[in-house]
Amino acid sequence: MGIKYSERYRVPFYESDAFQNIKISGMLAEALQMSGVQSNLLGRSDVWLAEQFNYFWAVIEHEIDIVRLPKFNEEIIIETEATSYNKFFCYRNFWFKDLEGNVLVTSKSTWVLMDRETRKVERVDDEIVSPYESEKVSRIVRPHQFIKKSELENAKESSYTVRFSHLDMNGHVNNAKYYDWASDMLDLDFHRIHQPEKIFIKYNREVRYGEAVVATISQADLVTRFSINDDSAQIEIHWRKIEKD
């Protein structure tokens, strides 16, 4: 069991969508920020990691289960734990809970260490991860099997432009942006009566400034599949219909 870290968080208006629910992209960004705060506290900041190893952390996968989305101005608890790791992958959970401790959202994420120069995945060094007290395991969690872009049925495309405001500090498109690009392919009327209940996100390749972005969508009943730039990122969203009040 890894060391847990939690913070209270009040959903601000600028992370709330048109239906007063927390934005998924904002929720993911906040989660990543919190893992950074924990790393700082454990003496494993991004600066330390860059100076000691010339590495950086990259999240490559999210699996998100949503019981209920936190609402605007709701105070919640975000909890995180680096649960386990093996040769190449580190696993970290995030829980978004109400103040009674009920889990609203769970996100299981997979991380890799990458070299800042070669942009290649590196082996997990015990010195880097030992302060998190997560379990060293041999098994690799079987990743979700996405349907490849080439096999998506009834696919439709939209194009986007990578702009300055989309970039994160590494000069790449901010991870959370992919979700927006995907979700924005569905119109307001769809969002009005659907909410995500399960989301899989896989980041395969970085998208850089100046690249054209082509997003592909395929919809079957309550499952939508997205591919950004030929599977550079893959997103699968399972929706539930919202009951009318």
Place this chain on the structure above:
Amino acid sequence: MGIKYSERYRVPFYESDAFQNIKISGMLAEALQMSGVQSNLLGRSDVWLAEQFNYFWAVIEHEIDIVRLPKFNEEIIIETEATSYNKFFCYRNFWFKDLEGNVLVTSKSTWVLMDRETRKVERVDDEIVSPYESEKVSRIVRPHQFIKKSELENAKESSYTVRFSHLDMNGHVNNAKYYDWASDMLDLDFHRIHQPEKIFIKYNREVRYGEAVVATISQADLVTRFSINDDSAQIEIHWRKIEKD
């Protein structure tokens, strides 16, 4: 003098740009959020305002002076004060300070109360603003004189699409988004060697979902002027060249 409210704030990675500076749009969103927190504390929440008067607050103008932009992971103090008001306008300042109290950024903003049904500006009622202890004044602060779109020289246009993720809880384009639309018309190389030192933003009309957005830019030396949708929003940015290290 109004009651001051301040909070510590650490610049998160998702509000940091490619050069590790705080994003202007994120800074504006955080400022607005803080004014909401203060209003809550003073018993004048948005819910109260809606229930008692059927009004909401709208910021119509920002004038921002930047000495230095807060950096990623820097801990700063954000301070705010509703300074004064007259028949129709309320004035509120925000200061972004380092921990020694040096002012890094100042934002002077102008607010109006709008009716939720008619979307018209309403008179400022003393009952609404008295808890802020800001000064009642007769004079109206002369707004910044923007150059109209029709008079912009060497204007170039870009088009955007309003998408679900751009909407705020009112179903309109999030205010902060206009700055991104404007600033994104300048490319990464420009941003690499320029930083804003003075920004004027005027919001004249809401932009709604489904509207086509045409952004116009006009550049003269170190001043760029933007008009979003025929002056629905006007932005003027004065840049300084960044000295090389």
